[in-house]
Amino acid sequence: MGAPTWVWLVTVAGILALLAFDYVFHVRKAHTPTLKEAAIWSTIYVAVALLFGLGVLVLGGGAMGGEYFAGYITEKALSVDNLFVFLIIMTSFHVPRADQQKVLLFGITFSLVARTGFIFVGAALINTFAWVFYLFGVILLMTAGNMLKPDDDSEKENVVVRLARRLFHVSEHYDGDKLVTVEDGKRILTPMLLVMVAIGGTDILFALDSIPAIFGLTQNVYLVFTATAFSLLGLRQLYFLLDGLLDRLIYLSYGLAAILAFIGVKLILHALHENNVPFVNDGEPVHVVEVSTGLSLGVILGVLLITILASLFSKRGRVKNAIGNARRHAAAYLDSEYTADPAERERIHDALIAERDFIASLGPKYVEIARDETPLMELLERALASHTAAVERGEAAPAGPPKILRDE
Known part of the structure; x- marks a missing residue:
């Protein structure tokens, strides 16, 4: 299993303690975390994961340390990509801002349980059937291809939700x-x-590409489990830290597709090296080049770095991010159930004004792109009209002129 029983027990106890800490001290009372709070706790969880990795490096050696860090970085990147879907789900369900933490923590807990089950099933399959490496490789290559396709169904309810609405009366x-x-x-x-x-x-669907990906980097079950667990812990805080920046990472899916394709090829090469499938080379191993852990770690870090930098410096990414945030903030401002906190409504309005002014500052080309977003323009006009009415009632501070609504 990759580690002595007592090490497993101590590790699982520590992870459960971190989850319990989150439930008791962070989400028991509904509130919206500040940017400072999210940044501090995100840093703490990343530091815990890195310190654990250093411990693996010192006690287990360079090979184990490299496998852990490659797995952790890959799983963390996939987790960030998953946040896009979480954002869409909570936006479509109009989850009140203060209650989003509890939803996220439930998702993290469920994901940890589900992925732990997948990890042990995957390990059992690998130990019993060598051809599973071929299967995992093909799954990752197909996932990489799907990531490059435009997703038009992301906002549709999944089958379980539709069934629940039909069977039960929901308020x-x-x-x-x-x-x-x-x-x-x-x-x-x-x-x-x-x-x-x-x-x-959706967590179950995420696990179907996440677990094969990390098994492509290490077959040590303990490292697979810990890298997966530490990548999930702190995801709740990361959601609020990256809130407003997720749409900015426009090339992340391309980077993740490249990483998954790379790991898929790595798995197939490993399967060929360990081959015992009768119809491949008469059941004999195929002498192929195997990708080292060091090279895997370098490719993963390099692709992510290029992807993130390209996204952050892309003007198209910046305007897409601003338009997406403006749409969400306008809808949130108009949704009286989203939050009853006047300070939170004022925060949303200030963010909306900042995004409006930012789009205007990018020039006529990008202002025209915003104008072409008919639903966005309608939402902006309604939100700003609502705020104007609040100003007239003395319930809010006045805002500047709606720059992106006027002709340039």
Whole structure:
């Protein structure tokens, strides 16, 4: 299993303690974390993962250390990509901002349990059937190809959610973070339960490409488990830290597709090297070049660095990010159920104004792109009109002129 039993017990106890800490001290009382809070706790969780990796490096040697870090970085990058889907789900369900932490933590916990199951199943298959490496390699190559396709179905409800809506009576509104509420004397489900079902269902799909990817970097079950677990811990804080920047990473999917394709090829090469499939080379191993852990780590870091830098310096990425954020903030400002906190509404409005002015500063070409976003323009006009009415009632501070709404 890659480590002595007592090491497994200590590690699992530590991970459960971190999860319990999050539940007790961070999400028990609904609130929206500040940027400072999210940054501090994201840093702490990354530091814990890196310190654990240094421990593996010192006690297990360079090979084990390299495998852990390659697995952790890959899983972390895939987790960031998963945040896009979490954002879409919570936006489509209009989850109140203060309750999003609990939804995310549930998703992380469910994902950890589901992926642990997949890890042990995958390890058992690998130990029993060498051809599984071929299967994992093909899965990753197919996943890489799918990542390059435009996704038009991301906002559709999954099958489980649709089934739940048909079988059970679900309220139209949230009741705090409760999963069940009472309407007309009857106990019914709240949308919060459906959100958690949607998050849990997508987590299972994510695991289908995540686990083969890390098994392509190490077959040490302990390293697979710990790299996966530490990549998930702190994901909740990272969501709020990257809030408003996710759309900026426009080339991330291309980078992840390249990484998954690389690992897929690596797995197939390894399968050929260990081959015992009768119809491939008469069941004899094929002498091929195997990719080292060091090269894998270098490729993963290099691709991610290029992808992130290209995204951050892309003007197209900046305007896409601003348009996406403006759309979400305008919808959130108009959704009275999203938050009842005046300070949070003011924060959303200030962010909306900043995005509006930023798009205007990019020049006529990008202003025209924003104007062509009809749903965005309608939302902006309604949100700004709502704020103007609040100013007239003395409930909000005045804002500047709507720059992207006027002709340049």
